[in-house]
Amino acid sequence: MARIIVLMGAPGAGKGTQARLLQERLHLPQISTGDIFRALKESRTPLAEEVRKVMAAGKLVSDDLAIRLVRERTGRQDCVHGYVLDGFPRTPAQAAMLEQLAIEQGKRIEPILVEVPTDCLEKRMIGRRSCPICGEIYNVHFKPPKSDDVCDLHPEARLIQRADDNSETVRARLATFDQETRPLLDYYDAAKLLHRVDGTQEPEAIYRDIERIVTRDR
Ligand code: AMP
Numbered sequence: 001m002a003r004i005i006v007l008m009g010a011p012g013a014g015k016g017t018q019a020r021l022l023q024e025r026l027h028l029p030q031i032s033t034g035d036i037f038r039a040l041k042e043s044r045t046p047l048a049e050e051v052r053k054v055m056a057a058g059k060l061v062s063d064d065l066a067i068r069l070v071r072e073r074t075g076r077q078d079c080v081h082g083y084v085l086d087g088f089p090r091t092p093a094q095a096a097m098l099e100q101l102a103i104e105q106g107k108r109i110e111p112i113l114v115e116v117p118t119d120c121l122e123k124r125m126i127g128r129r130s131c132p133i134c135g136e137i138y139n140v141h142f143k144p145p146k147s148d149d150v151c152d153l154h155p156e157a158r159l160i161q162r163a164d165d166n167s168e169t170v171r172a173r174l175a176t177f178d179q180e181t182r183p184l185l186d187y188y189d190a191a192k193l194l195h196r197v198d199g200t201q202e203p204e205a206i207y208r209d210i211e212r213i214v215t216r217d218r
Pocket of ligand 1: 011033034035037054055058059060061062063066086087088089090094164173
């Protein structure tokens, strides 16, 4: 049965890096709701303005909108054989919708928690940078680019910092995670669905752990 790999974990745990590796190496499309909302907030519409405000405050965009976008995106042809979700579900309502969607799509949900102690997360997020061309994720402390501030693959591009990776918003995002999303981990754990990987390892070691889970009895 095709799977919906759900990468879970606090902001800054490294879900985005792992989702990109899964896409590159196992050809599973990665769907990041954060990326979708970041693209959406650039347009000049009242909805974009609202999304911008919510993201700057470190809060969550409405369940209705998140659910609508995920339903639309995962209905496309490239998702037929399975896909990776990064950043969804984040609330019980989103988890309920995902269960419904999995039934409709004939897929199995496989949640994987990338575990990182809370006290490391703030430093990780504030040090995070990405390439505006290819989206490669760097970190000034843990994974610096070969030369300062530019992508290894696109030397013409200066790395950018996400607008919500500033210390005030980062703290709010961690609080939002604790309040809204952490209960989902308990829910998946109680259902004996949750896999855990040690997110303090090097990205390649984390990837190997995730790959083992994803490729098991396929
Ligand atoms: P992320 O890149 O996953 O850290 O997401 C960045 C921001 O996008 C979050 O702080 C939320 O404001 C918004 N967002 C991303 N995914 C969701 C979701 N599933 N539900 C609601 N808001 C979301």
